[in-house]
Amino acid sequence: MAECHPVGFQWVMEAKARGAKVIHIDPRFTRTSAVSDTHVPLRAGSDIAFLGGVVRYILENELYFEEYVKAYTNASFLVGEEFVDSEDLGGLFSGYDEAKATYDPTSWGYAGASEGSVGKGGAGGADKGHAEGHSLGSGGPSVDPHTIQRDETLQHPRSVFQVLKRHYARYTPEMVEEVCGVPKELFLEVCEAVTANSGRERTTCWVYSVGWTHHSVGVQYIRGSAIIQLLLGNMGRPGGGILALRGHASIQGSTDIPTLFNILPGYLPMPKAGADESFESYLDTIRNHEQKGFWANAESYSVSLQKAWWGEKATVDNGWAFDYLPRISGDHGTYRTVLDMNDGKVDGYFLLGQNPAVGSAHARLQRLGMAQLTWLVVRDLNMIESATYWKDGPEIETGELKTEEIGTEVFFLPAAAHTEKSGTFTQTQRMLQWHHKAVDPPGDCRSELEFFHLLGQKLRERLRDSELERDRPLLDLTWDYPVDEKGEPSADAVLREINGFGPDGQLLNSYLQMKPDGSTSGGCWIYTGVYADGVNQSARRKPGSEQSWVAPDWGWAWPLNRRQLYNRASADPDGKPWSERKALVWWDEDQAKWVGHDVPDFEGTKPPSYRPPEGATGPAALAGDDPFVMQADGKGWLYAPSGLLDGPMPVHYEPSESPVRNAMYHQQGNPTRETFARKDNLQNPSAGEPGADVFPYVCTTYRLTEHHTAGGLSRWLPYLSELQPEFFCEVSPEHARERGLEHLGWATIVTARTAIEARVLVTDRVVPLKVGGKTIHQVGLPYHWGVGGDAVVSGDAANDLFGLSLDPNVHIQESKVASCDIVPGRRPRGPELLRFVEDYRSRAGITVETGNQRFTS
Amino acid sequence: MDLGKTFLSWPVVRQLTGDDPLGRGKAAQSARTAALQPRTKTADRVVDSICPYCAVGCGQKVYVKDEKVVQIEGDPNSPVSRGRLCPKGSASEQLVNSPGRVTKVRYRRPYGTDWEDLDLDVAIDMIADRVVETRNRTWQDLDDQGHKVRRTLGFASLGGATLDNEENYLIKKLFTALGAVQIENQARI
């Protein structure tokens, strides 16, 4: 956090100064480790074993927050009899289909769940391909809360509590030591610190970033910490929670208002081919009529979106123009698309402030794919490698590509900087902050707002006379934004459209005002309220020193300016703060409403004693002590009865490429990970496969304070380039001795994809780990550099080393861990490089099938 | 008599007679240095902004003189950052005024070996033509099982995490209306 979110880390240091203990669990020693109380180096890719060990420690020692767990989680819910745990099936849950490498999750449901109540992410998962999990958005999977059977004593063998206990029984400190390479004493120190610092009076926070998401089982990493936080009563409480630290100024915003294939604004799913034939059937996949919570109102959010986009052309008679939306089938994620590019199936590509030739996994495949395009539009501040691969990419040097033979037409359009346009960024805590335009952009530089507005106008112009059905969505689109004298559309007008309007043309104050009858509009329901009272709330800048510690008058956080989600859980079931020290919101009996420091994330006047009448659904079905208001049963999930494609509870699997055999199960890797067995995506053999010893080391990637992702915003700046001029690899002194690597010399790092070179940094920041009786060496690689001719500094790209193997739920690549070899000296040049890598492949006996066997039980 | 021209103004005299005996402060200051003013003082205006790098979202004050950004500082009022910026945020003035920043459209024709000039408006026209052509040629009304899909897989887009919400909104809205579904950004990566 100190390394990549430095200014945010000041608050950790403030907490430390007030007595908080800071523990850094990371394969890498960073600026965070340097100031932490404890650094826990662990083997990259072993975190679930660690987290599972913490869960076991909590349960075995009865250190969970009992009242919280009983009242606010699904611990007491009974799981169906058909469910079989991974402990009993060698690392697989019930419902696994070997041929398809997917689960039918029907058997994971709660006991007595009626047919169909498993809902989306349910039985369809196996057949409808891999897009299901993430398409649930924050809506989450549906369950029918009315049929749930409970055992409040938590003793029933099929209660979630007992299922969890059995599931993690073998995640002992000894097992953690064997799998993660973390000495038992150090592991127990973490367990003791975390549990001692949780309960009524204290809370513990877990912070993660892409070190947890870049895995073939990444979603389950985060589920692991969610289980811990729920057991310890740390969710929805001040100083608690799980903080996802996001890497880009508005990466949260670009998820909320998604430039993502599987969701629409506000986490509404994109409709799916075959499944969502009508608006009604589409809505039914979002809101199960039986369920609790605010997703039951999905129709209002969805109709309001259609009205924002198609205005009066969206009518009740045409199903609110639902058919104007294209349908997805399976995975259309960026990696799937790049493979299709390589197969010549994609003509055109827009790159908007993104540099995949350096920043995406298997960067080689990215460049080779772009060389297959007919046209490419790059919009950026600088001449990034993704715009110049056709003349100075590494494949030109190896002779795999020849400039004169690449038929791609490339348009480079310079972009406006943040100071040259107005608009909002949504930062990592869901807070929107407006930035004001300071100056005009120079020369041909333009904002995306202006470019896309203009492109839309030109496209509509071209198709103006079209009679074709397919062109209606474009021609009927609401696209009239006021522009200034220079042609720049008003970002303010766009934000108003996002906020939404009521029947009288008034800006909405809350998504609760949205109606399913077409009388309201709103481009992103969770952002409704950003223009409450006709004021751009995101532009509020009341000094922090003049307001409370929650700082509600700076910017605006979705939803409805709540700064902490699910904060109803900061009070006990009766609505009283768990402790005065940790008070956030509470029920005020006299005023008969929820009050507190933050905006309560609960219906304002629903008393804690409220119990829903028989047959209630939606928000009305939420009891006064159901704090998780977006969940279909109002509870925090220790066990996920549906919604995930790779199991209801996290299981330790080895990374897709690992020199280590899974010590816990026959099943080696995530049995449902998304693999691509292709000649251009070869994998290293893992432990247990012949040739694994050719790649005996673990490599991992990371960032440095002075650079930003693929370098597009940092390697062109002399200041930042001077601070971190050159690509390097970090190795331990022991590893350096074993391989003859010299400090400040060169090393070549090799995988089945390619070989790259880096300066060697021999440092005891990297520690060799004892794993399963063997010593495991890890190589650390910052991934900011790329090969090209335009940046102030360049170098080989660490992402060239990685192949594609994805988390099945979210299609994110496993680029935080792979196996590799490392040898002293520079890599071969030109075609020699290809021969060098080919030699490794043949020594390891690599074929297209290598490493792609998902079922290994 | 102009004191500034006499030996009394020599740094060594100032050092020995003033309150800076080590000569590390005022005693060593030249008249030129004394006359300098920070760019933050001479700016025509100050504009509220947010750091464009990571998602901490530090507050920035952008100092403008003669319609140029001359300095970017942390915003002390921000309850997030309290005036601080990390090396990236501190360098963002150079991001805006970077000597390497490209400000003209560049065009590489198919099989071309170098960049060429191109008028911005012509470029957007050409891009619009490419989109229409690709979309028409790759349009799918139905998938191979006869389900309606109403889409094109002929072009794709990547990017958004560094952009404004309003920009992402127009991108998603326009592309979706065109039937393009392969719209992605760093959040997947």
Ligand code: SF4
């Ligand atoms: S100044 Fe640094 S910590 Fe703050 S938002 Fe910018 S990059 Fe992030």
